[in-house]
Amino acid sequence: MSRNKEDFQKLREIIAKEKKICKEMIALADYLKRAEVEEQRIIESQISLLQRTLKKTNDEIPEILSKINLLVMPTAKSSGPNEDPEKVKQDFTESAKRMKEQAALEKNLTKIEEQSSKSEKKGYELKELKPVGLEKLTIKRMKKKEKKVEVKKEKKASMYVKTANKLFSKLSDKIISEKTFMTMERDLVKANLQFTSRSYISVIFLSTLIALFVGAFLGLFFFFFNIGSELPIITKATGDIAGRFLRAIIIFILAPTLTFIFLYTYPGMEKKATESRIDDELPFATIHMSAISGSMIDPTKIFSIMIVTHEYPNLEKEFKKLINEINLYGYDLVSALRNSSYNSPSKKLSELFNGLATTINSGGNLPDFFDKRSQTLLFENRLEQEKKTKAAETFMDMYISLVVAAPMILMILLMMMKISGLGIQMSTKMITIIMVGAVTLINIVFLGVLQLRK
Numbered sequence: 001m002s003r004n005k006e007d008f009q010k011l012r013e014i015i016a017k018e019k020k021i022c023k024e025m026i027a028l029a030d031y032l033k034r035a036e037v038e039e040q041r042i043i044e045s046q047i048s049l050l051q052r053t054l055k056k057t058n059d060e061i062p063e064i065l066s067k068i069n070l071l072v073m074p075t076a077k078s079s080g081p082n083e084d085p086e087k088v089k090q091d092f093t094e095s096a097k098r099m100k101e102q103a104a105l106e107k108n109l110t111k112i113e114e115q116s117s118k119s120e121k122k123g124y125e126l127k128e129l130k131p132v133g134l135e136k137l138t139i140k141r142m143k144k145k146e147k148k149v150e151v152k153k154e155k156k157a158s159m160y161v162k163t164a165n166k167l168f169s170k171l172s173d174k175i176i177s178e179k180t181f182m183t184m185e186r187d188l189v190k191a192n193l194q195f196t197s198r199s200y201i202s203v204i205f206l207s208t209l210i211a212l213f214v215g216a217f218l219g220l221f222f223f224f225f226n227i228g229s230e231l232p233i234i235t236k237a238t239g240d241i242a243g244r245f246l247r248a249i250i251i252f253i254l255a256p257t258l259t260f261i262f263l264y265t266y267p268g269m270e271k272k273a274t275e276s277r278i279d280d281e282l283p284f285a286t287i288h289m290s291a292i293s294g295s296m297i298d299p300t301k302i303f304s305i306m307i308v309t310h311e312y313p314n315l316e317k318e319f320k321k322l323i324n325e326i327n328l329y330g331y332d333l334v335s336a337l338r339n340s341s342y343n344s345p346s347k348k349l350s351e352l353f354n355g356l357a358t359t360i361n362s363g364g365n366l367p368d369f370f371d372k373r374s375q376t377l378l379f380e381n382r383l384e385q386e387k388k389t390k391a392a393e394t395f396m397d398m399y400i401s402l403v404v405a406a407p408m409i410l411m412i413l414l415m416m417m418k419i420s421g422l423g424i425q426m427s428t429k430m431i432t433i434i435m436v437g438a439v440t441l442i443n444i445v446f447l448g449v450l451q452l453r454k
Helices: 002-032 037-058 060-067 085-121 134-144 159-178 182-190 197-224 241-293 299-309 313-327 333-343 347-362 366-420 428-453
Strands: 225-227 234-236
Touching: 002 037, 002 060, 037 060, 159 197, 182 197, 182 241, 197 225, 197 241, 241 299, 241 313, 241 347, 241 366, 299 313, 313 333, 313 347, 333 347, 347 366, 366 428
Parallel strands: none
Antiparallel strands: 225 234
């Protein structure tokens, strides 16, 4: 009889386990009705796993039932000295109830199997897929925040660049092969200008040629004519021919020379301006990267996330070049970091890329690396801001002295000399034009200096 009781206990435990499994399957089947397509696959695989577990558990029941003798009821004689006949009878009744529950659970299981097979074959009706409650609010928010697809048009070369390439491409290729303009080529790459080395050198030659013709025209013009402050403004030149000829030669030489020097040095000036803007953004971007790297994601994803934020427009260009080297050219992250550090306009960003490559190679801690580097960059940024503040104060004093005080004093001095007749033979209009021209020229110089310092 004790053996029978142990078997009944095992049967009870198996039935309780199957009951839990069936409840979980029913809950999953209810959730399956309103789940998305990707979630449906996961839920269906979970249901099939529970079905296999239930089947395996159910296979143990026949073996236990074969050991139980349900026809023989225990009596007072057959029972042991410590067993109560009423209790044994009660256990038997409870086991019969468990058998009925097992039959009901098997029916529920068949219903779930039919439901999942229907969903696989026919899918769900539109009424079952309608969102309710919080799902409606989420869908409304998603509709409001629709992603704007950014379509970037391919930039084609202008007619001016095409003409320059047609005329001077062979000469440019020869200069590139001889590495005559090597410094300018490096600055051109680092400044992120939308020119190839050959096209930019061709543009330099074409612009210099045009400036040569403009200089020749201006030289001839000032050889034969003068420009005055009174009507008629343009008058026929008189005086020494040698002086006029020298003036024409100087204009003829200066126009192409200044054009060539400006275009040659422009990539370097643009590189310095880009470096300054990157250095301003780098400390805060490094703090951002430190926070992202703390989640232990793939280091490549750090730069992708920084690009998506659009908070650092100047660094974004450098990070895009880095991602392109990985995705388009097939470099690994360390090699891409080395190449980007070589082509970076900023020394600080170049040091950051090299340090990151070394940290990845040595298996170092990326959050600690970014954290320490951000502290250093923030300290240097504070010092740089203090220098800029002092320089701005100096520029302000110079501007007030040269543009406000000096022209007023000089104009009063010239007017007094004219009135007293101390040799100044200029009219009032001429003095005014000279003062206005001088102030305009000084303002242009100041604006140019400030632009270059950015």
